[in-house]
Amino acid sequence: MAFRIGRGSRATGWQRVAAVEEVPPEELTAVQSDAGPVVLANVDGAIYALEDRCSHQDYPLSGGDLEDGQIECPFHGARFDACTGRATMLPAVAPVRVFEVEIRDGAVHILLG
Numbered sequence: 001m002a003f004r005i006g007r008g009s010r011a012t013g014w015q016r017v018a019a020v021e022e023v024p025p026e027e028l029t030a031v032q033s034d035a036g037p038v039v040l041a042n043v044d045g046a047i048y049a050l051e052d053r054c055s056h057q058d059y060p061l062s063g064g065d066l067e068d069g070q071i072e073c074p075f076h077g078a079r080f081d082a083c084t085g086r087a088t089m090l091p092a093v094a095p096v097r098v099f100e101v102e103i104r105d106g107a108v109h110i111l112l113g
């Protein structure tokens with residue numbers, strides 16, 4: 001694992017967060033990273049990683065639904081594009097942070113920092 005702590009103890013570098021088989025198709029999977037909680041979304045076999053925090057009121061998105069590439073927040077119904085983090089339905093207007101994803105050796109790695 002390529003991992004280092006940058007200035008100010010901010011986690012940077014690639015981190016393994018799950019095995020690929022732990023992220024079933026068309027489901028959301030909550031994982032922990034050194035940058036905080038992350039939600040993984042498997043959209044048609046492609047895995048995306050987003051900060052597990054709704055931009056509306058900071059509640060976790062991982063308890064929500066994934067449908068047609070959209071994550072729906074379980075709290076007030078905001079929606080986000082799972083690929084880009086863009087808010088697509090009110091009450092959220094700001095995007096959710098997304099992480100670059102790489103699949104290596106059967107595992108999901110995300111780029112922190």
Ligand code: FES
Nearest residue numbers: 054056073076078
């Ligand atoms: S916390 Fe997600 S829509 Fe309000």
